[in-house]
Amino acid sequence: MKKRVEMIVKSVSEIALDTFEMTLENAFTAKAAVPGQFLHLLVDGHTLRRPISIADINREKETITILFKQIGDGTKRLASFQSGMKVSAIGPGGNGFRYDASMATALLAGGGVGIPPLYCLGKELRKNGIQVKAVLGFQTENLVFYEEKFRQLGETYVVTDDGSYGYQGFVTDVLDQTGNFDHYFSCGPIPMLRAVTNKLGNDSGSISLEERLGCGVGACLACVIPADSEGGYRKICSDGPVFAAGEVML
Amino acid sequence: MKKRVEMIVKSVSEIALDTFEMTLENAFTAKAAVPGQFLHLLVDGHTLRRPISIADINREKETITILFKQIGDGTKRLASFQSGMKVSAIGPGGNGFRYDASMATALLAGGGVGIPPLYCLGKELRKNGIQVKAVLGFQTENLVFYEEKFRQLGETYVVTDDGSYGYQGFVTDVLDQTGNFDHYFSCGPIPMLRAVTNKLGNDSGSISLEERLGCGVGACLACVIPADSEGGYRKICSDGPVFAAGEVML
Amino acid sequence: MTQLTVDLPGLMLKNPVMPASGCFGFGREYSEFYDLKQLGAVIMKAATGEPRYGNKTPRVAETPSGMLNAIGLQNPGAEKIIVNEVPFLAEYNVPIIANVAGSTVEEYVKVASLFNNADSVNALELNISCPNVKEGGIQFGTDPDMAAEVTEKVKASSHLPVYVKLSPNVSDIVGMAKAVEAAGADGLSMINTITGMQINLSSRRPLLANKTGGMSGGAIKPIAIRMIYEVKQQVSIPIIGMGGISTAEDALEFLLAGASAIAVGTANFQNPYACPEIIDNLPHVLQQHGFDSVTDAVGKGHER
Amino acid sequence: MTQLTVDLPGLMLKNPVMPASGCFGFGREYSEFYDLKQLGAVIMKAATGEPRYGNKTPRVAETPSGMLNAIGLQNPGAEKIIVNEVPFLAEYNVPIIANVAGSTVEEYVKVASLFNNADSVNALELNISCPNVKEGGIQFGTDPDMAAEVTEKVKASSHLPVYVKLSPNVSDIVGMAKAVEAAGADGLSMINTITGMQINLSSRRPLLANKTGGMSGGAIKPIAIRMIYEVKQQVSIPIIGMGGISTAEDALEFLLAGASAIAVGTANFQNPYACPEIIDNLPHVLQQHGFDSVTDAVGKGHER
Ligand SMILES: Cc1cc2nc3c(=O)[nH]c(=O)nc-3n(C[C@H](O)[C@H](O)[C@H](O)COP(=O)(O)OP(=O)(O)OC[C@H]3O[C@@H](n4cnc5c(N)ncnc54)[C@H](O)[C@@H]3O)c2cc1C
Ligand SMILES: Cc1cc2nc3c(=O)[nH]c(=O)nc-3n(C[C@H](O)[C@H](O)[C@H](O)COP(=O)(O)OP(=O)(O)OC[C@H]3O[C@@H](n4cnc5c(N)ncnc54)[C@H](O)[C@@H]3O)c2cc1C
Ligand SMILES: Cc1cc2nc3c(=O)[nH]c(=O)nc-3n(C[C@H](O)[C@H](O)[C@H](O)COP(=O)(O)O)c2cc1C
Ligand SMILES: Cc1cc2nc3c(=O)[nH]c(=O)nc-3n(C[C@H](O)[C@H](O)[C@H](O)COP(=O)(O)O)c2cc1C
Numbered sequence A, B: 001m002k003k004r005v006e007m008i009v010k011s012v013s014e015i016a017l018d019t020f021e022m023t024l025e026n027a028f029t030a031k032a033a034v035p036g037q038f039l040h041l042l043v044d045g046h047t048l049r050r051p052i053s054i055a056d057i058n059r060e061k062e063t064i065t066i067l068f069k070q071i072g073d074g075t076k077r078l079a080s081f082q083s084g085m086k087v088s089a090i091g092p093g094g095n096g097f098r099y100d101a102s103m104a105t106a107l108l109a110g111g112g113v114g115i116p117p118l119y120c121l122g123k124e125l126r127k128n129g130i131q132v133k134a135v136l137g138f139q140t141e142n143l144v145f146y147e148e149k150f151r152q153l154g155e156t157y158v159v160t161d162d163g164s165y166g167y168q169g170f171v172t173d174v175l176d177q178t179g180n181f182d183h184y185f186s187c188g189p190i191p192m193l194r195a196v197t198n199k200l201g202n203d204s205g206s207i208s209l210e211e212r213l214g215c216g217v218g219a220c221l222a223c224v225i226p227a228d229s230e231g232g233y234r235k236i237c238s239d240g241p242v243f244a245a246g247e248v249m250l
Numbered sequence C, D: 001m002t003q004l005t006v007d008l009p010g011l012m013l014k015n016p017v018m019p020a021s022g023c024f025g026f027g028r029e030y031s032e033f034y035d036l037k038q039l040g041a042v043i044m045k046a047a048t049g050e051p052r053y054g055n056k057t058p059r060v061a062e063t064p065s066g067m068l069n070a071i072g073l074q075n076p077g078a079e080k081i082i083v084n085e086v087p088f089l090a091e092y093n094v095p096i097i098a099n100v101a102g103s104t105v106e107e108y109v110k111v112a113s114l115f116n117n118a119d120s121v122n123a124l125e126l127n128i129s130c131p132n133v134k135e136g137g138i139q140f141g142t143d144p145d146m147a148a149e150v151t152e153k154v155k156a157s158s159h160l161p162v163y164v165k166l167s168p169n170v171s172d173i174v175g176m177a178k179a180v181e182a183a184g185a186d187g188l189s190m191i192n193t194i195t196g197m198q199i200n201l202s203s204r205r206p207l208l209a210n211k212t213g214g215m216s217g218g219a220i221k222p223i224a225i226r227m228i229y230e231v232k233q234q235v236s237i238p239i240i241g242m243g244g245i246s247t248a249e250d251a252l253e254f255l256l257a258g259a260s261a262i263a264v265g266t267a268n269f270q271n272p273y274a275c276p277e278i279i280d281n282l283p284h285v286l287q288q289h290g291f292d293s294v295t296d297a298v299g300k301g302h303e304r
């Protein structure tokens, strides 16, 4: 059975410009969640829930960490939540990252608020003895977050569009420097994913997608993405958000 | 110039079943307000503001007290406000009670949440050396509030519809026992006001009315009440809420 | 005991609450939240003659107290629905209503005939009001003659009772209702979504790929109530009411306006338990307002 | 410097923001909140040939992200408005638009002629869309021939530019717009309210004394945007846009959809400073989205 749960806000803090880290407590969710899944959060005054990826899972403390950027009113209100408040969440939603636990090295390539699920994944990969390399892209310096946390997982490259921090350019511009890997995982805006999958076309990889959701559980068909040219499709909210590179048409 | 102000919630408490007392701080409002006026309060998630009468004014502490019953979502949310929070208010709105400051005795006849403005008025009358008698009507015992406060102002009769507390019956049923007065002031549901003004038809009196408001400032004509049979009318929000008995057609 | 049962053409409902078409898929997803046998009935996602992919994304946008959608009738086609979806729902022993869509009268008739021959489908909801496809759908829903024609032809091709789903995007809803009643409709389903648009300030373009979308949710409830109230006074076939229902109080408001049963659409997205919660709360809300049964309340918002 | 000026038939506006008819009386009340000379223009409350008392109360109800009203055209009559109200507004040196209503073509013509001879009135807004009166108003707003007739007659009786205010309660808004354009309208004003109803569960009756009322506020914004977008592609006269505007961002969305100026109705009730706040914020919002002037943005939500 799927669940709607009440999660308790344990902490909220702004970790980069307009970017918030929030820790939410709920035993069921913290137990069930895997990297790549998302929470579908209710925000007062809004018809539709807001999907936010799981950025970290603490099974002992029974908490989930999410990282989100303030985009519109929904994320603005979410950012204003105080610890102790309750948030209604449906989830964990969607399917997480699948991978061959025997691989040696994984490459994580994330852009902006596509980075959070990769952190959660990276931690799990490391726990399973898999080497991790990360390329993190941001628009500009004051948006950079979690650099240190990724460095603790492995070799980390930070790029900014405007060169104000780390390498200048896009995530794809440093992919040449990262060396070999067995599988890549990428999450970020569609143009970035298109560039990454094109560049790494011969490698095995997984990507995680975003789309405007309605139900978030697979019932309304708001979030489809073509899987072939014959009308085949996948639902991002329930078949995804993680897909094998090449499984869907970006 | 009229004003929209931010008032700060100083305290909220439930003083009878579903009936809340809230103290709000704002220098301008506390200075400008007179008994009989109302605040037009903004409640998040609602298009229209909620009109609530001024039940007490503390000019030194710069606070206004309001008393309100939880009816629907607006008053429910208002009741959930915590001290320290801000409330947007337009007001003080409407015209307060007018009276001849040289009178000897005033009768206050209130029903339910029509009682709050009469308390504010009673305090002012007493300060001006006018004797006060009060008849307070409630549906039932657990809705009774402010009895003690009124007793401090003068002779007070409490009636309940079901007789569970004080006299049994309607406000009009005890008006015979209250003795002489120079002017009466009445506030409560329309049927009560109709009964009171009928019963006290020969006496000079003032009544305060309620109606569903739009703008609350006299612009939209949502709140009219006929003043004669030739299409004359008054606006409750701006010509009222207080009218001379007989000025409008109940 | 508060009586929740409702007896409608082809539908013996244990309660008047059903998920609205397109907001519940074919039930699989919500069956992971609760046991579907609690529902009064299930209205399936629209079915067309051939599989359809639907519109490009974005397909949904949020609006004040509502949302826009332009799914575009994506569905695997009536045949696959009958084979793959109906049997799943049938296991819950819940009345099944098939939502029938098309671009031409012939397509409507084809789909209706397919369901007519299928087991376990109890009624048809004729979707002449989908605003999100280039042809068909909405024209049938705004022209009383076309609406009557498609109703008549579908009735002739199927023994299943037909509930015609009306579009609110019309000048004269009563005229539409009377036209389909005269053409043989067994009931009405109202309202479908109201055509709207949102423009994205940054991209300077309509947010939905389809540009326009159908507005649903709380925002449209007063329009639904008004239309049902008006129609109830002029037609005698029963009405399944919908448009912004999210609580048992909303459901009662629809009953008072004249609906005999109600459907819940958008509310499922915010609250996957919307339907069972309404079913649970309805007896109390009915009693609170002096009704001993659902049928007691139907149309009681009208002057006597 | 961001250019806010807009040049419309009969109206040289210093900015595109004006209060909508019926939501601002004749300006007196809001003049106690701010100096009305800031406004782009003022649209006055509807005027009829004779004084009208309007409907019984309750006249308003709240709905999700909106409200219903059934004021019923209460007004002192055009003559008294010209004598008592127009001079007050004229002192603010702000363009004045008179909202003209009636039950018959003759009444519209009478009112229009009265304003034609009045000083200080710069344009007429022809209210063929009031849903809250028993006769007139809405019929003119749903039948293109009647709309064209009243437009033509009013045009013939007045030298003032005429903005026809369209009702959204129609199947074909573009048809209505084209009909009044062909009949000589100088501009369009859209949208008026959408007919709705709320039923009070306790009294078991429609909450408004008039039963139905016109829905306004944020809830109807997507409908207004859609209709303006569709009409903009088919007519060439300018559009004054309204329906749920409460922020400068909303105003820009209307400009992108094709409105040349905008009016603010319901938002005044929640925020009496709604108009001046929109005017203050508009330059920043325009710049933020790459526009140097209001006219730059008009219609920019359309494909090129
Ligand atoms: C599976 C998934 C995982 C996500 N994970 C994260 C995350 O970890 N951190 C993060 O910051 N953001 C994440 N997003 C994006 C996030 O959902 C949006 O930024 C957020 O919904 C914006 O809401 P808003 O009210 O602030 O913005 P508004 O623009 O006001 O929202 C209006 C509507 O559009 C939707 N919307 C707007 N932008 C997006 C978007 N990019 N993707 C999907 N829906 C959108 C909103 O949900 C809402 O329904 C994720 C999206 C998806 C689909
Ligand atoms: C001048 C004036 C002074 C008032 N003073 C008080 C007071 O001191 N204490 C108190 O408890 N109540 C008072 N009321 C009534 C109070 O405004 C309503 O109880 C309140 O607005 C209900 O809001 P709601 O959201 O809880 O109810 P809902 O029924 O959900 O409200 C829906 C809509 O109807 C309006 N409404 C509902 N009931 C009333 C009503 N009785 N009068 C006016 N509008 C109504 C609401 O404002 C809102 O717009 C006063 C009303 C007026 C006009
Ligand atoms: C995402 C979505 C998809 C819909 N798909 C259909 C459909 O396939 N067929 C149909 O008749 N109505 C469809 N509708 C309309 C609903 O069935 C319902 O009539 C409408 O949304 C109003 O109800 P609500 O406000 O409770 O959502 C859809 C609505 C939504 C929101
Ligand atoms: C209380 C009220 C009274 C109105 N009176 C009139 C009127 O007299 N004439 C008119 O053309 N429109 C009238 N309208 C409609 C508004 O001018 C406007 O078209 C509509 O409310 C949509 O804009 P909004 O959502 O900003 O309110 C009225 C609206 C309201 C809410």
Ligand code: FES
Pocket: A212, A213, A214, A215, A216, A217, A218, A219, A220, A221, A222, A223, A224, A235, A236, A237, A238
């Ligand atoms: S959001 Fe409804 S199917 Fe994915």
Ligand code: FES
Pocket: B212, B213, B214, B215, B216, B217, B218, B219, B220, B221, B222, B223, B224, B235, B236, B237, B238
């Ligand atoms: S509420 Fe608008 S005039 Fe009184």
